[in-house]
Amino acid sequence: MSPAYIVFVGTFVHLPRDTSKALAIQQGALWVATADGRIKGTDWTVVTEGDIRALLKEKGWVPEDASRFHSETRVKIVRAREEHNEFFFPGFIDTHIHAPQYPNNGLFGSTTLLDWLRKYTFPMEASFGSSIHNIPSPRAFRVYNQVVSRTLANGTTYASYFATIHVSATNLLATLCQKRGQRALIGRVCMDNPDFSEKYYVDPSTQESIDLNKEVISYIHSIDPQGTMVKPIITPRFALTCTPKAMQGLADLAASYDPPLHIQTHISENTQEIHDVHTQFPDAKSYADVYDTYGLLTPRTILAHGVHLTPDEQDLIHDREAKISHCPASNSALGSGICPVRKLWNKGITVGLGTDVSGGYSPSILEAVRQACLVSRLLRHVGTENGGDKGKELVLSVEEGLYLATRGGAAVVNMENDIGGFDIGMLFDAQLIRLGPFLPACKYDNGESRVDIFGWEKWQEKVHKWVWSGDDRNVKGVWVGGRLVYGEDDVEGGNRPGWWSWVLSAGVVGVGAVVAFRRMRL
C-alpha cells in the first residue's frame, strides 16, 4: 500500500507569489497527499528528528517502514540533508522547446534564424517522418526519449513542446511524457505555406494541416482526458510558414474546445524575419497584428522570443493577455538580440523562460536563468534608447531569473494556481538540489558537482552559487504531482524498509490471507 502522504523535510526555496521577487527560504516540513499530488500543509517549526516524530504523532501518521497495520495512515519521509547542502526547489517550466531538434544542440555554426532553419532544422525535423502511417520513425522514439530524459534530469517538470508535422511521432511524444511523468503541452507543427517551406517538409494542404492536427488532439485527449499530464497545443510554426487560411482555421479550432486549447508560435525573433513578415503581410500594422488578425492572440497563447517588439505590439499582446517565452540562450546563439524582459513586465505582460532547443544549445532551464541574467546586464549597451544609466533598470537579478523559471513559466502556461511554488494547495512539482558537502570534505575533482561551498555562505548565497555554477549533477530528485519521476535510488532511500520489514509484511499478508481464506470457507 502506498503511503497517504509524503512528508518532505529540510530547506525549501522558492519565489513568493507577490512581485517582490526575493527568495523565500524556509526550513521545516511540507506534506503532500499522494492521492492528488497537492501540498496539504507545512510546519516551519520542525527542526529536529524529535520535531518530526511529534508532527507525525499529532497527525496520527506512521512512517511507512514502521507501519504494521492497514488501518494506519502511512507516510513516506523524504529529507533534504543540511550537511549535503540540499534543498527543495519548484520544478522548472520550459515554455518553449523543440523536441525533434534536440540532436542538433550545439550545431548552428555562425548562422542566423532563417538560414539556420534551412541548413540544420528542417532536415532534422523531416527525418521524423515514417513511410508507414501511424508508426513513428525509430529516430522519433530515440530522440524523444532522450529529450524527456535530459529535461527531467535538468529539473524540468513542465514543458511546452513543438514536435514536427508528423502525427504518429507527435503522438509518441505525448505518450512518452505521460508515461515518464513530465507535464507537457504537445504541439504538432503546422506549416502549410509552400512558398516558405521546403518541398520535403511542408503540410500537404491547408485543410490537411488542420485535419492532421485534429488527429493529434483527439489522440492526446484519449490518453489523458483530464489533461493532468499532457495537453494538446495548437502550433502554427510562425507567420512566414502559414497561410492566412491556416492561421484562421487553427485559431477557430483552438476556440472550438472548452476550455479553448493553448496556442504557441514564434514572434519577432530576428530582424530579417520581421522584415519578411511585413513583406508577406503588407496590410498588417505589425507582426503581432498578423496573429491578432487571424485570432491567434489569446490568453492561452505562448509567443516565443518577442525580442524586437514595438511598444504598440507590446500593448496589443498585453491587451490580448498573450504570454511571452523568453529564450535568451537561443537569442544570443543565433544573434537574434536581447528581449527586454523588464519592459515587458512594466507593460504587465506575463513572461516565462524557454530553452528553445536547439536554437538554444542547452536543455537546461537553469542555463536559461543564467543567460537571462547575463543578457539583461548587456541591455544597457544595446541600442540608443537603453544606453547609459537607464539600462541599469533592465538588469534582472538572480531572483528574478528564478522567478521567470518557476512562477513566470507557470503563469505562461496558465497554471499559476497549480505549479511554480510551494503554496498550500499547489501540485508538488519539485526538484531536490544537492550542492554537495562543504569543502574540503567533498571530492572536488570527480565531477560530482561544480558548486563549491566553503561553509561560510548564507543560504541566499548558496542559491546564487547554484544558479551560476550548478548543472544537472545537482538535481538529485524530481517529483511531479508528488511522484518521483527522476532521481537516484537513494533519494527516497532513507525511508526504504529493511529486509525485516519485508518478512514482517509477508507475515502480515500471510496472516491476512489465512483470515480471508477462513472467512471464505465460512
Added chain:
Amino acid sequence: MSPAYIVFVGTFVHLPRDTSKALAIQQGALWVATADGRIKGTDWTVVTEGDIRALLKEKGWVPEDASRFHSETRVKIVRAREEHNEFFFPGFIDTHIHAPQYPNNGLFGSTTLLDWLRKYTFPMEASFGSSIHNIPSPRAFRVYNQVVSRTLANGTTYASYFATIHVSATNLLATLCQKRGQRALIGRVCMDNPDFSEKYYVDPSTQESIDLNKEVISYIHSIDPQGTMVKPIITPRFALTCTPKAMQGLADLAASYDPPLHIQTHISENTQEIHDVHTQFPDAKSYADVYDTYGLLTPRTILAHGVHLTPDEQDLIHDREAKISHCPASNSALGSGICPVRKLWNKGITVGLGTDVSGGYSPSILEAVRQACLVSRLLRHVGTENGGDKGKELVLSVEEGLYLATRGGAAVVNMENDIGGFDIGMLFDAQLIRLGPFLPACKYDNGESRVDIFGWEKWQEKVHKWVWSGDDRNVKGVWVGGRLVYGEDDVEGGNRPGWWSWVLSAGVVGVGAVVAFRRMRL
C-alpha cells in the same frame, strides 16, 4: 625506470597555426619525449593496433609493460578511444584569473565593477593575510588548492594568476602550481593608492609595494630558476589603485630582469572606471596612455578586458605589442559590455581568453569559449557603429573561440612557440576529452556527460557539441609537459603491466642480483 617516450594514439584536434582558424582533425600517433615533455614526431598513417606495433618496431621501442631489459627504449601508450568519442586537445590557457576570488564565484548580485570590488572582492582578498609573517593564512591554502584543482579539472594547463597583496600567500600559490604541475604566471597585486583602496586592504607605501614584490619574485625564481612551471608577473591592479610612482617603479622593476618580467593589469572594463581614470589622470590622452606613460605597455604585458578601447588606444596597444585578455563571462556578469575581438584582431592585436574568476562566475575556459561566441553574436545589436549587417563580421565562430583559448592564449603569454597546439617541438600540454559512447549506449541520465552523440555526427560536429554542451566531466586526463597532472586512474591504465610482468620483472631482477652477487664474490 620511466618510459623514454609517451605515444599518444587516436584523434587529435587543434587549431592550425595559420590564421585560417579551421579545425585541424587528425588520426594517428604522436609521441612525446618524457625528458623534455616536447612533441618529437607524428605519424598520421597509424590506424590499427598493427600499425602501432609496426611504428614501435621501426623506432626500436618497446611498450613499458613488455620491456624486460634496461637497454630497451621503453614507451608508454595512451589511447583516445574512438568508441568513447575521445580526442586529444591542447590544454587551455587562462590569461586572466584572480585565484583568491574563487570562493566568490557566482556571488555578485546585480553589482557592477566598482561596487562589486568593494562589496565582494576586497573583503575576500583581505582575508588571505596572516598575522604571522611568512605563514600563509589557512584560507589561502584551502582556496588556492581548490583553484588549482578546479582549473586543472577544466583542462587549464597554463594560468596567469592575480593573487593578493600578501607575500606568503602569493608564494604559496606559486608552490602549489609548481607541485601540482600547472604552468602559471603568479602576480602579487600592487595597490598603493590610499584614495581608492580600502584602509584594510592597501599596500603600506609605494616603496613597500615594490619591495614586497621583489620578495615574491625572488621566491619564485628560487623554486623554479628556469621558469619551467612558474614565473613571476608584475601586477599593478589597475590605474585607479596605483600611484604614478608605483606604476613607474613596477615598470622599471620588470625591465630590470633579463628577459623582462611579464606585466598584467586591467584596462577599459567599465564606463565608470574609464571616467574615473580620466579624472584621476587629467593629463593622460587615454586610459591606455596612462599605462604607456609609466612604461607598463610592453610586449610582455597582458591587459584584461579592453571592452571600450578607442581606436587610438587600440593602435597604441598594437604599437607596444601588448596583449588583450578577453573575459566575456565577466564582462556580461558585471554588465561591463562586449569586447569586439574581431576589431582588435583587425588591428593586429594578440587576444586570448580569461575566466576572470570571480567577476566571471566559472573557472572553465570552455565556458569562456562559449561566452566569447555568444557575446560576439550580440555585437551587431550593440552601439550604432556595429548595427545591422556590419555586425555580422564581428561574430566569432566556434573555431575562433577555440583558437583564442589555445593559440591565442599562448601568444598572450609569449609562449606561441611552445604551447597551444600539437606542432612538432612544442610542449605536450594537452587534455583528453571524452564525449562518451554513442547513444543509446551511454547512461544518459547519470551525469556522466552532458554531450549527446547520436552516431551520425562528423568529427567537426562532435567538437561543436563539446563546445556548447561540454564541461569538466568530459576532461578525462590533463598532461603538462607530457606529465599526467590530472585524470582518472584508468586514463593511462591500458598500458599497465599485468601480474605476470611483475613476476617476470622480479625474476629478471633476481637473476641480475645473483649475477652481481657472484661477481662481487669473485
